[in-house]
Amino acid sequence: MEKLELEEQTSSETEFFDLSRKHPVSDEASHQHLNQSHPTNLYWPTEIVTEILSRLPVKSLLRFKSVLKSWSSLICSPEFTKYHLSLSANNNKDYTNHSVLWRIAQPELNLEESLVMEETNLDYHMKNSGIACVIEGSVNGLICLVNEAKELFRWNPAVRKYKKLPDFSTKLKDDGQCTFGFGYDDIHDDYKYIVFGECRG
Amino acid sequence: MITLQSSDKDVFEIEQSILIQSGTIKNMVEDDFTFIPLPSVDTETLIKIIEYMKKHADKTDSKEKNIKEFDKDFMKKTLNELFALVFAANYLHISSLLELLYPSIADRIKDKITEAIRQIFSIRCDFTPEEERRIIMDNKWAHEGTEIEGTLD
Numbered sequence: 001m002e003k004l005e006l007e008e009q010t011s012s013e014t015e016f017f018d019l020s021r022k023h024p025v026s027d028e029a030s031h032q033h034l035n036q037s038h039p040t041n042l043y044w045p046t047e048i049v050t051e052i053l054s055r056l057p058v059k060s061l062l063r064f065k066s067v068l069k070s071w072s073s074l075i076c077s078p079e080f081t082k083y084h085l086s087l088s089a090n091n092n093k094d095y096t097n098h099s100v101l102w103r104i105a106q107p108e109l110n111l112e113e114s115l116v117m118e119e120t121n122l123d124y125h126m127k128n129s130g131i132a133c134v135i136e137g138s139v140n141g142l143i144c145l146v147n148e149a150k151e152l153f154r155w156n157p158a159v160r161k162y163k164k165l166p167d168f169s170t171k172l173k174d175d176g177q178c179t180f181g182f183g184y185d186d187i188h189d190d191y192k193y194i195v196f197g198e199c200r201g
Numbered sequence: 202m203i204t205l206q207s208s209d210k211d212v213f214e215i216e217q218s219i220l221i222q223s224g225t226i227k228n229m230v231e232d233d234f235t236f237i238p239l240p241s242v243d244t245e246t247l248i249k250i251i252e253y254m255k256k257h258a259d260k261t262d263s264k265e266k267n268i269k270e271f272d273k274d275f276m277k278k279t280l281n282e283l284f285a286l287v288f289a290a291n292y293l294h295i296s297s298l299l300e301l302l303y304p305s306i307a308d309r310i311k312d313k314i315t316e317a318i319r320q321i322f323s324i325r326c327d328f329t330p331e332e333e334r335r336i337i338m339d340n341k342w343a344h345e346g347t348e349i350e351g352t353l354d
Contacts, residue, residue, distance in 0.1 A: 044322060048291055051299070055307035062343035066315045066336045069327050160342060 050074065054084045058158040078189075085140055137182030144182035144193060152180075152193060168195055204236045205251075207244040215251060219258040223250075224294030241292055246285045249275075253298055276305040280321060280354050283309070309354075314344075317351040 053061065053075065061084075065072040074080050133147040145153040145162075152165040181194035203220050205213045221227040229237050239247065256271050276283070283306050290298040310318060315337075319326060328336065337344055 044324075045291065048287055051303045052287075052306050052310075055304045056311050059343050059346070060311040062340040063315060063349075064318060065340065066328070066333055066344075067318050067322075067326070068324050072336065159340075 046074075050080065050083070054080070054087050062159060136180035139182060139184045139191070142182075142191065144180065146178075146180060150178065152195075154191070154193075165193060171199055202235075203230060205247065206236070206238045207242055207247045208240050209244040211244040211247075213247065213251060215254075219251075219254050222254045222257060222295055222297070224296070226293060239289075239293075242289045243285070246282075246289050249278075249282075249286060250289055250293065250295070250298075254295070257297060272301055276301065280306070280309055312348045312350055314349055314351045317353060320353055 049071070053064070053071070056064070061075050065075050133145050133153075135143055136146050137144045141156060141158055143155045143157065145155050147153075151167070153162050154165060155162040178195055178197040180196075181192075183192055183194075184190075185192050202214050203217050203226070205215060205220075205226075207213075217230055221230065226237060242250070253275060256268060256275075260268070278286070283302060287299065287302045287306065290302060310321065313321070318324070326333065
């Protein structure tokens with residue numbers, strides 16, 4: 001009898017948060033029904049939080065960094081990033097997540113004639129700068145971009161962040177040809193960028 | 202037969218062959234326990250756990266489609282019920298149930314706003330208003346979108 005009443009209370013207490021509202025709903029009602037359902041509601045074992053968070057899409061994870069400091073630390077940790085990546089790779093046995101990215105410099109390419117399943121327009125920091133850039137490689141969701149000024153950037157479209165890499169163009173001959181490589185070194189657990197070019201002098 | 206006792210002191214007699222799906226119970230059975238108290242699992246949750254284990258005990262090929270249907274329906278519960286199950290399944294080491302619960306819970310919470318997550322997980326924010334503002338601004342786009350909502354279930 002007691003449990004039946006509880007279920008009725010639960011459904012009537014579902015509160016809706018208007019995105020413009022900042023004040024939380026009265027704690028009493030929601031905490032009461034939470035308390036009854038699982039006695040350890042205030043203590044969440046790290047392994048359970050980790051396993052649940054590891055199955056969230058990136059956008060949700062970035063939003064949930066603002067929930068609690070320990071959640072923010074967990075989400076930012078390299079171990080968590082690796083685990084999250086391994087789960088999303090393993091859950092994608094038919095490789096639908098492995099997108100083919102076309103060179104940005106050739107927007108007139110007709111995608112209908114290729115084996116593209118889905119196309120998306122991605123925003124990147126140099127998009128409206130008028131500076132042409134190309135994709136020189138991608139691994140684990142990171143993309144290596146190189147622009148006309150031979151500046152290298154590591155771009156993560158999923159989190160929408162980029163990082164400029166140390167300048168190498170001073171070591172190369174002006175107008176020299178360059179070839180690039182980008183990959184993951186799992187022995188040193190680091191990403192490596194390789195530039196083949198003609199050096200000065 | 203093994204006897205399980207819930208935190209509400211209700212007892213359930215179940216065949217050993219069904220219960221060994223729980224790593225915790227399996228270990229206790231190997232140590233010759235036949236009465237197993239479970240002070241952190243209430244009756245309501247234990248009934249569901251037993252229902253799950255009974256269904257999954259017979260994993261012959263013919264039952265596979267049946268089990269998949271059952272699993273899909275089994276996840277149609279309130280978030281609080283799923284949380285109670287994940288705590289119990291974690292304690293009892295029932296890995297197949299955990300592998301079912303984790304993505305289901307993640308899917309249910311993925312579009313919620315920060316404050317709804319705090320209410321659902323009974324978490325009190327430990328950021329200062331300035332820290333919170335900064336962390337939101339750092340990933341502003343993640344807090345925007347028509348899919349984002351604030352229900353507590």
